[in-house]
């Protein structure tokens with residue numbers, strides 16, 4: 263008798279989603295699917311708005327990575343103005359993006375995912391969360407909270423607000439860093455480094471005890487995509503699109519983000535508000551690719567900073583060519599925190615950050631503009647078309663998380679096959695939590711397209727092959 | 739004394755209000771002494787519990803699941819706080835209202851911009867249908883308290899929580915009542 267298991271909602275992720283697991287007549291996992299269940303329609307309601315409003319509106323897509331939308335949007339506007347922004351403005355935008363990578367990755371690690379592997383997979387659901395971490399290891403939890411705070415305060419020093427600063431604008435940015443802001447950031451850098459190093463050390467210990475997770479948490483060959491510099495250095499703000507395969511071979515390189523449509527196609531799915539992008543030359547669904555920290559570390563040759571580069575070398579030992587286990591997204595994220603802190607340190611004394619020359623002024627010089635940047639979760643594209651008056655006529659956005667849609671689906675199926683009992687054995691909460699943890703590894707940001715809460719409760723519905731419900735039970 | 743039972747819920751918003759809640763930073767550690775978080779996207783509880791003292795609700799009501807969640811949390815909660823501009827006014831989430839029905843926004847996203855399998859996601863029981871009109875929370879259920887801001891900054895959230903925790907009601911004044 264075929265059954266369907268529904269996990270609803272998936273918790274400790276950013277945004278709401280459901281997972282369904284389909285069992286065949288013998289009770290073995292036939293398939294599992296990840297569903298994103300909300301939609302807000304930015305692509306439509308931005309039509310008709312003045313271009314200059316876009317960097318104000320689009321960050322409201324996501325409160326976790328608003329800076330990514332702010333920057334991709336401002337860059338799409340720069341392209342329509344056809345200007346090169348002042349060098350100081352670019353440095354400031356980079357600085358803010360680095361702050362965001364730190365805060366968002368710290369959130370993913372400490373607040374959301376670490377309870378699984380630091381408190382243990384079998385911990386009761388009631389305490390398997392950041393408050394449980396506070397109780398079990400207050401010093402670590404405090405350090406994690408303060409690391410996220412460091413990133414959020416950096417954003418506030420630049421934009422006046424931690425979330426949704428109206429700061430980047432078409433042609434540049436509004437305000438420079440102040441001396442007081444610079445000193446405050448510098449003052450807290452050493453502590454941020456200490457916490458990042460501590461997290462890395464802890465996670466290396468976790469890895470030594472989690473070889474099974476490394477093998478089955480979304481470990482399969484796919485392509486990887488990210489921005490990279492012409493010299494192959496890790497990039498987060500500019501650069502070209504590069505695809506590598508599971509063997510680490512570069513299969514497409516030097517693609518201008520404005521040409522993304524040649525490289526990326528999008529498929530709509532019947533059971534999710536999240537579309538499924540794929541690499542066009544390989545078609546759908548063979549063109550499955552991953553983005554985000556794991557992908558960025560796979561596409562780059564080097565991080566470009568000493569500590570992160572030393573760690574990258576250790577990281578590479580987990581793969582042959584590319585590192586293909588999605589469990590190692592966590593590791594990649596921590597390496598990116600270290601790299602971001604090193605870059606903040608390099609940048610922070612640059613006198614340009616205090617410059618007043620921050621904005622290139624121009625009118626509408628082109629009718630189409632594409633802006634891309636690396637959001638914490640992967641490459642983000644904003645594509646705008648405007649009329650002569652600068653009113654938006656068309657918007658398309660490719661959100662970082664969406665590009666992992668195909669891989670997240672495959673991940674939940676792989677974990678389900680591995681951990682769920684075959685036949686009609688009892689399904690327990692920790693088994694289902696591992697499936698959710700597979701999704702957490704990707705750190706999906708579903709705010710970008712979602713928020714739903716569905717019928718609360720972890721329900722197991724037993725369905726006949728024709729889909730009628732034969733039996734329903736809750737798993738607590 | 740038993741700790742107060744507090745919940746946080748996400749409807750149609752960007753999660754920025756929840757991020758601002760996390761911006762309470764180390765105060766979260768003190769808060770955990772005073773209250774018990776019984777339901778929230780950041781903990782693994784799947785079913786909205788009974789007898790909740792206080793809930794912060796982020797986001798506007800924009801699909802059928804939200805309607806159900808809003809009604810359920812009202813039944814089970816003493817004080818409901820409309821948390822952030824989306825919940826208070828509809829804000830950015832409601833910008834689709836003047837344009838057209840739900841179907842025309844869906845068409846743009848899933849028919850016009852898809853290269854493969856253009857279709858509007860509708861799997862019954864999985865993908866909740868959108869409402870034609872996005873609503874602020876108080877249009878659907880009675881709300882006890884409003885906390886505007888996009889998002890409300892952490893110090894304002896803290897001020898409100900402290901009032902509610904000590905006196906059971908809250909009154910924001912002056913600069914604390916600010917949109918955007």
Ligand code: SF4
Nearest residue numbers: 751752754823824888
């Ligand atoms: S009020 Fe602002 S920050 Fe809060 S959910 Fe809505 S858009 Fe996001």
